[in-house]
Amino acid sequence: MTVRLRYDDGTIRIDADEPLPPLPGVTDDERTGDVRAAAFRYAAIRRALEVAGRSVDDAVLATEPLALSTAYDLRPYQREALDAWTDADRRGVVELPTGAGKTVVAIAAMADRDRPTLVVVPTIDLLEQWRSELEREFDVPIGQFGGGQQRREPITVSTYDSAYLKADDVGESFGLVVFDEVHHLGGEGYRDIARLLPAPERLGLTATFERPDGEHRAIEELVGPLVYAVDVDSLAGDHLAPYDVRRLEVDLTDDERERYERQQGVFVEYLRESGLTLTSGSDYRKLVKRSGRDPRAREALLAKQRAREIMMNAERKRDVLEGLLDRHREDRVIVFTAHTDLVYDLSERFLIPAITSETGAAERREILERFRDGTYSRVIAANVLDEGIDVPDANVAVVLSGSGSEREFTQRVGRVLRPKADGGRATVYELVTADTAEERVADRRR
Structure with a gap:
């Protein structure tokens, strides 16, 4: 007998007149008498029914071929990535360094599959970049969810926020979904x-791909496993610029050292007295929860934050930065920090255009365009350029401060790795305050 599959508000409804074979993730719906499963189980359910020899009346997707084609000539590693994804039943994650052409791989996949596609991105900047790229490459209307528009087309780009709101309304429209910055x-x-x-x-x-909190395992279930990965060093020199990372240590001033040790001491003493150890992100979250009911825990966290700000914003980092800007006056330089206040301070001190989360989209685009055309030779940013923005070519990055995140450091390094016209090397300077927790942070992200 035939099994009928249909899509209904984020679920797959399964209707059958005879008992069903074992199917992944199905539950009984007491209201209707049929069975259902979360929509992402559709491919596995369809495959299980076919293996069981059951005839399927499939009304889940309402899609037609689009006659897509692309002029991109894939690099060898991009072709390997696409082939690996295809061999994994077209489900999985591709990990490539910033600047290595992840978008190209996705466009090639879309052309190869030739079916309506939803592209999901984290920021408005990426939304606009993807839409422009797809409009140049494909002769079909490109829809958009987000940025003031809600227009569905056979190929549609959406922010994560808009996709979250609309997913159950448009599910039957797309046979392929691309998650950019899938982490x-x-x-x-x-x-x-x-x-x-x-x-x-x-x-x-x-x-x-990997998240410090381990939640990449959820992504593996929903999107697929990591099917292809290549690191920066494997591509540097051939497809990305060769680069050097230089770690420069600075000392705290006497006043900064006294304040740092005092604040750090408050934090360490609380951990000792309370018997807490911080060996993972979950341990730190426990401390944050405790601070809601324990004033001493709250004061310890505040002291930790004050100590962090002292070491990350050390005055002598400004002196070292001044020397680096002078040394690289003929280069294109991006300065990264962890704190917005420091961005504005350095912007005023060295007359460098600043980009933060407070910078409007139009102003940010203008700054980056002037950086691209050479009007500006340097910019300074607090986190906002780490991902999701097409940053013009640069060859020097100065990391004044950051987190222990490998992802953050990888994204920042990637901002200077586009191949140089003159074949030159890129340089990344990492400024670290000596004899502070920042040394451990730097070691962890490296």
Whole structure:
């Protein structure tokens, strides 16, 4: 007998007149008498029915071929990535360094599959970049969810936020979904995007797949496993610029050292007295929860934050930066920091255009365009350029401060790795305050 599959508000409804074979993730629906499963199970359910020899009346997707083609000539590693994804039943994650052409791999996959596609991105900047790229490459209308528009087309680009709101309304429209910066999908709310879409083919793109909190395992279930990865060093010199990372240590001033040790001491003393150890992110979250009911825990966290700000914003980092800017006056330089206040301070001190989360989109585009055309030779930013923005070519990065995140460091290094016209090397300077916790932070991210 025939099994009927249909899509209904983020679920797959399964109707059959005879008992069903074992199917992944199905539950009984007491209201209707049929069975259902989360939409992302669609491909596995269809495959299980076929293996069981059951005839399927499939009304889940309403899609037609689009006659897509691309003029991109894939580099060898891009072809390997696409082939690996294809061999994994077109479900999985591709990990490539920033600047290595993840978008090219996705466009090639879209052309190869020739079916309606939803591309999900984390920021408005990426939304606009993807839409422009797709409009140049494909002769079909490109829709957009986000940025003031809600227009569905056979190929549509959406922010994660908009996709979260619309996934159960548009699920039957797309056979392929591309998750750019797929590590964002590990967030609990965003996972529903992948759960509610039945698209059998799924491609995740990222520069660093693993999340410190381990939630990349959820992504593996919803999108697929890591099917291809290549690191920066494997591509440097051939497809990316060769580069050097130079770690420069600075000392705290006497006043900064006294204040740092005092604040750090408050934090360490609380941990000792309370018997706490911080060996993972979950341990730190426990301390944060405790601070809601324990004033001493709250004061310890505040002291830790004050100590962190002292070491990350050390005055002598400014002196070293001044020397680096002078040394690289003929180069194109991006300065990264962890704190917005420091960005504005350095912007005023060295007359460098600043980009922060407070910078409007139009102003940010203008600064980057002037950086691109050579009007500006340097910019300074607090985190906002780490990902999701097409940053013009630069050959020197100065990391004044940051987190212990490998992803953050990888993204920042990637900003200066585009191949240089003159074949020159890129340089990344990492400024670290000596004899502080920042040394451990730097070691961890490296």
